[in-house]
Amino acid sequence: MENAWTHTTVLLSEAVDALLGQTPGTRLDDAAGAVFVDATFGRGGHSRLILSRLSPGSRLIAFDKDTDALAEAARIDDPRFSIRHQGFSHLGDLPEASVAGVLLDLGISSPQVDNPARGFSFRFEGPLDMRMDTTRGQSVAQWLAHAGVDEITEVIREYGEERFAGPIAKAIVARRQTRGDLVTTTELAQLVADTVKTREPGQNPATRTFQAFRIYINAELEELQQALNASLNVIKPGGRLVVISFHSLEDRIVKQFIAEHSKDVYDRRMPLSLPKNKKLKALGRVKPCMSEISRNPRSRSAVMRIAERLAA
Ligand SMILES: C[S@@+](CC[C@H](N)C(=O)[O-])C[C@H]1O[C@@H](n2cnc3c(N)ncnc32)[C@H](O)[C@@H]1O
Numbered sequence: 001m002e003n004a005w006t007h008t009t010v011l012l013s014e015a016v017d018a019l020l021g022q023t024p025g026t027r028l029d030d031a032a033g034a035v036f037v038d039a040t041f042g043r044g045g046h047s048r049l050i051l052s053r054l055s056p057g058s059r060l061i062a063f064d065k066d067t068d069a070l071a072e073a074a075r076i077d078d079p080r081f082s083i084r085h086q087g088f089s090h091l092g093d094l095p096e097a098s099v100a101g102v103l104l105d106l107g108i109s110s111p112q113v114d115n116p117a118r119g120f121s122f123r124f125e126g127p128l129d130m131r132m133d134t135t136r137g138q139s140v141a142q143w144l145a146h147a148g149v150d151e152i153t154e155v156i157r158e159y160g161e162e163r164f165a166g167p168i169a170k171a172i173v174a175r176r177q178t179r180g181d182l183v184t185t186t187e188l189a190q191l192v193a194d195t196v197k198t199r200e201p202g203q204n205p206a207t208r209t210f211q212a213f214r215i216y217i218n219a220e221l222e223e224l225q226q227a228l229n230a231s232l233n234v235i236k237p238g239g240r241l242v243v244i245s246f247h248s249l250e251d252r253i254v255k256q257f258i259a260e261h262s263k264d265v266y267d268r269r270m271p272l273s274l275p276k277n278k279k280l281k282a283l284g285r286v287k288p289c290m291s292e293i294s295r296n297p298r299s300r301s302a303v304m305r306i307a308e309r310l311a312a
Contacts, residue, residue, distance in 0.1 A: 005110060005111035005114040005115055006043065006110065006111065007042055007043040007045065007109040007110040007111055008045075008110065008295070008296045008298070008299075009042075009043075009045025009046055009105075010105065010244060010288060010292075010296065010298070010299040010302045011244055011286065011288055011292070011299070011302060011304050012045055012046065012049060013049065014286050014304060015046055015103055015105065015242055015244060015304060016046060016049045016050055016053065016103075018240060018242045018283070018286070018304070018306045019036060019046075019050065019101040019102075019103045019240055019242045020036070020050065020053055020054075020101065020240075021100075021101070021238075021240060033055070033057035033058050033059070034054075034055075034058045034059075034100035034101075035058070035059045035060075035061060035094075035098055035099050035100060036050060036054070036058070036059070036060050036061070036099065036100055036101045036102075036103070037060075037061050037062070037063070037091065037094070037099055037101070037102045037103065037234075038050060038060060038061075038062040038063070038103050038105075039062075039063045039088035039091060039102060039103060039104045039227060040063065040064065040088065040103070040104055040105045040106065041062040041063065041064040041069050041070075041072075041073055041083055042064065042069055042105065042109040043069065043072050043109055043111065044062075044069075044072055044073060044076065046103055046105060047060060047062055047073075047076070047081070048076070050103075051076070051078055051080065051081060054080060056080075058080060059080050059081075059082070060080055060081050060082075061082055061083075061084065061094070062081070062082070062083040062084070063083070063084050063086055063087070063088045063090065063091070064083065064085070065085070065086070065087055065132040065133035065218075066109075066112065066132050066133065066134075067085070067133075067134065067135060068111060068112075069109070070083060070085050085133075087133075087219075087223050088104065088223060088227045089222075089223045089226035089227050089230070091226075091227050091230040091231060091234055092226070092229075092230030092233060092234065094234045095234070096233050096234065097233070097234070097235070097236040097237070098234060098236065099234045099235050099236065099239060100235075100236060100238075100239045100240070101235070101239050101240040101241070101242065102227075102231050102234070102235060102239075102240070102241055102242070103242045103243075103244075104224070104227060104242070104243045104244065105244045106220075106224065106243065106244060106245050106246060106250050107220075107245075107246045107247075107250070108120060108132065108214070110298065112132070116185075117129075118130070118134075119139070119140065119141075119184075119185050120210070120214060121185065121210070122185055122186070122188070122189035122204055122206040122207070122210050123204075124185065125184055125185060125186045126184065126185050127139070127141065127183065127184060127185075128140045128141040128144070128182060128183060128184055128185055128187070128188055129141065130210075130213060130214045130217050130218070131217060131218065132218050133218075137217070138217070139217070140188075140213045140214075140217050141181065141182060141183050143213075143216075143217060144172060144176070144181065144182055145176070145181045148173070149166075149169045149170055149173050150169075152165075152168075152169035152172055152173070153165045153166050153168075153169040155212050155213065155216045156168055156169060156208070156209055156212045156213075157212075158212070159211065159212035159213075159215040159216055159221070159249065160208035160209055160210075160211050160212030160213075161208065161249075162208040162209060162212065164195065164196045167195050167196070168191075168192055168195050168196065168209055171191055171192075171194070171195045172188075172191065175191060185210075188206065188209070188210075189204070189206040189210075192205050192206040192209050193205045193206065211247070215249070220250075221249060221250070221253060224250060224253055224254070225253060225257075228241075228243075228253070228254065228257045231309075232261065232279050232280075232309070235309040236309065237309055237310060237311040237312065238308065238309065238311075239308070239309045240283075240306060240307070240308055240309070241258075241280070241306070241307045241308075241309065242304065242305075242306050243304065243305050244302055244303070244304045245302070245303055245305075246301050246302055246303075247301060251303050251305075254305050255305065258280055258282050258305055258307045259282070261278060261279040261280040261307075262278055262279075262280050262281060262282050262307070263278055264276065264277070264278050265278075277310065277311075277312060278310060279309065279310055279312070280307040280308065280309060280310060281307060281308045281310055282305070282306075282307050283306040283307055283308055284305075284306050285303060285304065285305050285306075286303075286304040286306070287302065287303055287304070288300070288302050
């Protein structure tokens with residue numbers, strides 16, 4: 001069903017301004033031809049605005065794991081644009097210091113959440129899948145069919161910050177032994193609702209468990225850390241790193257990464273030696289304004305962090 005679900009891009013102009021360095025006094029899209037990366041194409045909201053502002057000699061390379069995103073990208077008829085069906089941890093495959101800016105708009109797109117067949121949402125009945133890339137890897141249902149209580153507990157606790165991780169994991173394994181594997185989203189949502197007796201106001205009891213399984217099955221935090229590390233190699237001095245995150249686990253990684261590389265590093269064993277140069281300069285943190293949040297409630301948890309790659 002083409003175009004049945006749409007994605008409203010979060011921090012659209014703010015992210016593109018930050019990426020292209022179109023804050024007053026600067027412009028990174030130089031005449032010599034710059035290369036920018038949209039590491040999370042989604043439905044191409046950011047990519048299309050970047051292309052509309054890019055000079056003729058510049059290029060935009062996009063990444064996405066999702067074949068539906070790739071199909072949408074195929075509609076862009078622009079020789080400056082290309083997309084790779086890869087995790088953004090492959091950013092490091094690009095040549096060293098070849099890129100003027102990298103944008104990461106993390107998490108999943110609205111079409112992924114809203115399509116019951118993808119299994120991301122407890123609101124719709126669907127297969128318990130949750131893979132961004134349905135061409136490889138195991139689904140949540142396949143993983144839960146063999147994972148042990150300790151492993152499931154750790155995933156729910158670590159990635160869902162769920163107090164009832166242990167009881168939920170035990171209930172999943174007990175159900176497997178008595179009634180067979182969990183195969184649908186609603187079976188999992190019901191099991192969690194039956195297990196977690198207290199309710200957080202305004203939140204479905206399965207929210208944290210679904211978030212945890214999604215993060216785990218897509219190795220989201222590992223991919224993010226790898227992409228951030230790779231960005232230091234591929235972004236050239238003066239170039240930008242722009243990251244939009246939607247929950248505290250992601251934002252903590254981004255914040256710590258920028259902080260760690262924004263300070264001089266001294267070697268304690270050699271007190272008189274010069275410090276190793278810092279690699280990044282933090283340029284700020286932006287949140288959606290009230291009018292964006294009222295237009296697009298999914299933007300309310302977004303935090304964008306911007307950093308500039310300093311000369312080595
Ligand atoms: C929030 S959406 C991006 C929306 C996009 N900025 C737009 O305006 O349409 C995130 C997208 O990134 C993709 N994605 C998430 N993690 C990824 C990863 N590690 N590697 C590649 N793509 C990823 C998802 O499949 C999804 O399509």
